[in-house]
Amino acid sequence: MGRYQQDVMVGQHMLIADEPLSVGGSDAGPAPFDLLMSALGACTSMTLRMYAERKGLALTRISVALSHEKIDLDGSPRDRINRSITLDGDLSPEQRQRLLEIANKCPIHRALSQPLLIASTLVESGFTPTLSVE
Missing domain, CATH: 3.30.300.20 (K homology (KH) domain)
Structure with missing residues (x-):
């Protein structure tokens, strides 16, 4: 797995995100x-x-x-x-x-066109995917 490469779980779907070679990623997926x-x-x-x-x-x-x-x-x-x-x-x-x-x-256009609130919390648990979208 590349330096910045991330496994992204979206329900039953798995995607890969990465950064391009120009910024140190391995370009294994979209940024x-x-x-x-x-x-x-x-x-x-x-x-x-x-x-x-x-x-x-x-x-x-x-x-x-x-x-x-x-x-x-x-x-x-x-x-x-x-x-x-x-x-x-x-x-x-x-x-x-x-x-x-x-x-x-x-x-998505509506969400991005207005101030978007993002609530972040830290969660303690066992192994979880690097990124997960619910």
């Missing part, structure tokens, strides 16, 4: 920020698919591309995720605009 962006991309696509199916829209394919950058906002450093959504299908301009509005309502 944590890449996993975060993957969650946003997957949630966006799933939310759009559910909406399109409910409304009977002719949406045939969804592609979500994400990138991350550090920006300066009023003198404060901030993280910005750029999300580019490609919608294939016979959709009107109004339907496309509505789908963009729906994309902004996906649960």
